[in-house]
Amino acid sequence: MDIELILLSIGLICIILSFFIGKSTRKSEEEIENVSISLHQETNQLKKRLRAVEEELMIGAAPVTNGQQQQQQQQQRKQKPVHEIIINQILSLKAQGYSVPEIAKRSSLSNEEVIDVLKSRGVAL
Structure with a gap:
């Protein structure tokens, strides 16, 4: 109790x-x-x-000329490496038959950056 x-x-x-x-x-x-x-x-x-x-x-x-813009873009590409996931995406899209401009649009990169990635991985254009 x-x-x-x-x-x-x-x-x-x-x-x-x-x-x-x-x-x-x-x-x-x-x-x-x-x-x-x-x-x-x-x-x-x-x-x-x-x-x-x-x-x-x-x-x-000051306004930038075309030549200066291209130089700046090249310098930015050299300074900013492309992430491995984006590289894999680029390679996959190329294997599926997409063109460089289409790949650039889908990966939010410039055509030159896509070409550089493909060349660095030994993919024929």
Whole structure:
């Protein structure tokens, strides 16, 4: 009989405590949600400011000639390696019979970059 009373009293205490603990976790969840929303808003504001600064820089830049553009594109290709997944995609598309411009469009690369990848892997054009 004593064990039953002890277990019953422990159960009642746990039920009462669960009401108080539940409220504090709800407050914590609300605070986390508010912080998340404010962080998202601040990130969006920073992106807008960054776009504005980029536009200002582009307006102030001198016009680039075709020769300079080609040189810049070649330098960017040399500096930025193509990821292995993209290379596999290019090889697969070439094996399926797609042309270089179609492969370039599907892989978001320039025709020259696609040609460079195919040549580096020994694929005949």
